[in-house]
Amino acid sequence: MHTLETNDNSLVEVAQKKILEYITQQGYKLDSQLPKETELAEILGVSRVVIREALSRLRAIGVLETKRKKGTVLISPKIFGVLKVIIASGLLDNDTQRDLYELRLMLEIGMADFVCAKCTDTDILNLLEIVNREELATTTEESINLDIEFHSYLYAITKNVSLSDFHFLLRRLFALYSPRSKDYKVKQIISHNGLIEVLRLRNPDAFRTAMRLHLNTQFVDHDKIVGTSSIIQKNENNLIS
Amino acid sequence: MHTLETNDNSLVEVAQKKILEYITQQGYKLDSQLPKETELAEILGVSRVVIREALSRLRAIGVLETKRKKGTVLISPKIFGVLKVIIASGLLDNDTQRDLYELRLMLEIGMADFVCAKCTDTDILNLLEIVNREELATTTEESINLDIEFHSYLYAITKNVSLSDFHFLLRRLFALYSPRSKDYKVKQIISHNGLIEVLRLRNPDAFRTAMRLHLNTQFVDHDKIVGTSSIIQKNENNLIS
DNA sequence: AAAAATATATATGTACTACATATTAGTAAT
DNA sequence: ATTACTAATATGTAGTACATATATATTTTT
Numbered sequence: 001m002h003t004l005e006t007n008d009n010s011l012v013e014v015a016q017k018k019i020l021e022y023i024t025q026q027g028y029k030l031d032s033q034l035p036k037e038t039e040l041a042e043i044l045g046v047s048r049v050v051i052r053e054a055l056s057r058l059r060a061i062g063v064l065e066t067k068r069k070k071g072t073v074l075i076s077p078k079i080f081g082v083l084k085v086i087i088a089s090g091l092l093d094n095d096t097q098r099d100l101y102e103l104r105l106m107l108e109i110g111m112a113d114f115v116c117a118k119c120t121d122t123d124i125l126n127l128l129e130i131v132n133r134e135e136l137a138t139t140t141e142e143s144i145n146l147d148i149e150f151h152s153y154l155y156a157i158t159k160n161v162s163l164s165d166f167h168f169l170l171r172r173l174f175a176l177y178s179p180r181s182k183d184y185k186v187k188q189i190i191s192h193n194g195l196i197e198v199l200r201l202r203n204p205d206a207f208r209t210a211m212r213l214h215l216n217t218q219f220v221d222h223d224k225i226v227g228t229s230s231i232i233q234k235n236e237n238n239l240i241s
Numbered sequence: 242m243h244t245l246e247t248n249d250n251s252l253v254e255v256a257q258k259k260i261l262e263y264i265t266q267q268g269y270k271l272d273s274q275l276p277k278e279t280e281l282a283e284i285l286g287v288s289r290v291v292i293r294e295a296l297s298r299l300r301a302i303g304v305l306e307t308k309r310k311k312g313t314v315l316i317s318p319k320i321f322g323v324l325k326v327i328i329a330s331g332l333l334d335n336d337t338q339r340d341l342y343e344l345r346l347m348l349e350i351g352m353a354d355f356v357c358a359k360c361t362d363t364d365i366l367n368l369l370e371i372v373n374r375e376e377l378a379t380t381t382e383e384s385i386n387l388d389i390e391f392h393s394y395l396y397a398i399t400k401n402v403s404l405s406d407f408h409f410l411l412r413r414l415f416a417l418y419s420p421r422s423k424d425y426k427v428k429q430i431i432s433h434n435g436l437i438e439v440l441r442l443r444n445p446d447a448f449r450t451a452m453r454l455h456l457n458t459q460f461v462d463h464d465k466i467v468g469t470s471s472i473i474q475k476n477e478n479n480l481i482s
Numbered sequence: 483a484a485a486a487a488t489a490t491a492t493a494t495g496t497a498c499t500a501c502a503t504a505t506t507a508g509t510a511a512t
Numbered sequence: 513a514t515t516a517c518t519a520a521t522a523t524g525t526a527g528t529a530c531a532t533a534t535a536t537a538t539t540t541t542t
Contacts, residue, residue: 023330047527057301063330067533071493089264099403110350212446219354252495
């Protein structure tokens, strides 16, 4: 069920855990300064190398920062910060990539409540302005970029920074093999303009339905990939291993 | 806009990046074996300590595994694996926690399409069985656990492992200060049984609306915390019209 | 006396060396 | 052929030494 297990065999992993425990135990807050490396080494009874590695890992994850002379300080981690490295690694398997694609669709539809609640009249105007620029676009690249800008703006309306960050990452992930078919605009049931009109009403249910119709092509494309050729992909994966 | 920057000052961070580059450059795939630490040190022109730290970070992030004697092998990272550590650190600021709470609501509503598409008749029966056990529950703790079980099952129906993992983590995050008011069941507009009845129809739009109504109390509680009562009022207005 | 420049102390960053440990693989014994 | 043992090997841990940056103290300059 829950496959997120961590087996802490090495001293480093134990140290990492113990440092985190130590933090909560000592009631350290944000910007709190941790003991210096040599002290931590003494406290946990391991060498400085182990402490350094553990701290480095925590730094990689984004829960702390270290500065020369100043020492180690706790920071408030950006929840999706690490995902950048993971996605950039290019090691995500096909299943996970599919999962993330679905997640994006879910969020785009699911965020309706928050978009409607926080959308100002200026937001509407700004969205219209983007659509205007879209209509003037000549190249397909330009057109795609403006499409992204439109949706990114919707995310921004929610004022949910984590959501925007996540979307930013997913956007990068799906930038390459964008399954957008060439005639996607023709097949689109609701245009950006249509979305704006619905958004004007600030009715979440209506906006959800509208967004679902707008994304219809993406659902179709996704379905093609998952539905028919999923087995083939699996087999190709097995060839690698 | 995109606040997910990484400044690679230290050699370790550079090495980490270079190792990842080296991986893609050399066309390493899953289960590929990396050069041993001393070799990597020589290739990148840094000491073994630096390489070890870099590898340790990559291991912490979940893109590789190392075993004694065997060496370093690439694995397919679980996208939300690292989040476990971040969440467990207890260092997430209030804004991020609010963001994540909202994200959960978005997903719960946004996943309707996939729940409806993949829900089997046995799934319906299993959900009914959970509801049965809910009705027999005596303690509130038991009741809450079954509530969680019900929703977890809905996530599971999507067969989206990443989604389920993410939900699992969020569940842990919000387990403590669950803003669930005592009389939430009374205020709930649609019960679990109601959800199942709608799910039977396999109509995403209907299920979305039903889920939104079911989660109404959570939206209300969330709104209380955030302050502005914009979300509910807006929605209640819309319900009338 | 206030501001600027310099010096110093300090904690992290990097490197090298040595050895421990586990595990694969090869060898010997049954 | 199977089992038990041995040796080789790559990672894991530890200690030491020094580099580097920077906050703080000190001195110099105005």
